[in-house]
Amino acid sequence: MKKDFYAPQFIRIDYKDTETIKKFLNPHGKIMPRRRTNLTAANQRALAEAVKRARFMALLPYIVR
Amino acid sequence: MSQADKASSQATTADSSATVKNTTPVYEIGFHVVPTVGDEGVSKVVEAVRAALGDAEIISEGFPQKMTLAYQVERATQSKREKYTESYFGNIKFAMQRESITAFTEAVRAMPSVLRFLIIETVREDIAAAPRRSVFTSDRLEGKTIEKPIAAAEKPVEVSEAELDKSLEALTG
Numbered sequence: 001m002k003k004d005f006y007a008p009q010f011i012r013i014d015y016k017d018t019e020t021i022k023k024f025l026n027p028h029g030k031i032m033p034r035r036r037t038n039l040t041a042a043n044q045r046a047l048a049e050a051v052k053r054a055r056f057m058a059l060l061p062y063i064v065r
Numbered sequence: 066m067s068q069a070d071k072a073s074s075q076a077t078t079a080d081s082s083a084t085v086k087n088t089t090p091v092y093e094i095g096f097h098v099v100p101t102v103g104d105e106g107v108s109k110v111v112e113a114v115r116a117a118l119g120d121a122e123i124i125s126e127g128f129p130q131k132m133t134l135a136y137q138v139e140r141a142t143q144s145k146r147e148k149y150t151e152s153y154f155g156n157i158k159f160a161m162q163r164e165s166i167t168a169f170t171e172a173v174r175a176m177p178s179v180l181r182f183l184i185i186e187t188v189r190e191d192i193a194a195a196p197r198r199s200v201f202t203s204d205r206l207e208g209k210t211i212e213k214p215i216a217a218a219e220k221p222v223e224v225s226e227a228e229l230d231k232s233l234e235a236l237t238g
Contacts, residue, residue: 015185016095016156057095057154057183058134 013046015053018060025051029064089160091124091189096173096182097138097152098129107153110178114157117172121161124189129155138180152180158187 013021024037024047031051034044054060098110107129115123133151140147161169166184173182 015183053183053185055135057097057181058136058138058152059154061135 013043013050015050015057016059017050018054021047021051021054021060025060027064029061089122090163091158091160091187092166092184093156093158093187094173094182094184095154095156096129097134097149097154097180099147099149099178099180100131100151100153102153102178106178107155110153110176111155113176114173114179117169117176118157118159118161119165119169121159121165121169124158124160125191126158127156129153140180142177149180160189 015021024032024039026032031048034041037044037047039047051060055062094114096114098107102110111129130153131151132154134149138149138152140149170184173179173184
């Protein structure tokens with residue numbers, strides 16, 4: 001059974017932790033859907049927010065060609 | 066005022082300060098410093114950011130480290146557009162009253178050495194230190210180490226010279 005990566009804690013996704021965030025992005029830099037990430041709805045929203053913050057701060061690219 | 070009254074009032078003050086400390090919102094600023102300032106100039110920029118914080122409580126700090134940006138960041142100054150592909154990225158976590166954040170944001174925005182910054186509301190605990198699990202794993206073997214199967218030891222068998230020669234001849238033809 002697949003488990004939520006952040007399940008033991010309540011939403012702890014840091015936008016500076018790009019190595020972890022990259023695991024939830026596809027090769028184009030897009031956020032994977034919930035059916036692929038297996039995150040809870042709340043954690044998926046927290047992930048999306050962290051990705052957008054990291055993109056704004058140029059820690060992650062908006063798009064990978 | 067009696068000593069007991071003094072002690073109780075001091076305890077009340079301590080309690081209220083602890084409550085204020087717990088209820089004060091915690092923020093984190095992440096900022097990029099332009100690479101043109103050099104290694105020495107970064108310290109001055111950090112000092113300026115800390116000075117802008119005023120009497121806010123600094124919880125933790127990550128000194129700016131040079132990094133390559135994920136994309137080219139452009140900034141318009143008075144007469145030209147500046148383009149940067151690398152910067153010094155640092156962060157400071159602090160507790161500050163909600164009313165003071167706007168003034169702090171404006172102070173950082175006015176700093177020419179700060180290329181880009183982001184202020185977020187966060188929690189006092191260090192979220193990066195949270196224990197991690199592997200991502201797409203099965204929990205079937207969780208906590209177990211996969212061991213190599215133990216092979217049964219071969220027993221030595223005595224073979225006579227004649228039998229050995231015979232089997233060799235059969236092999237070689």
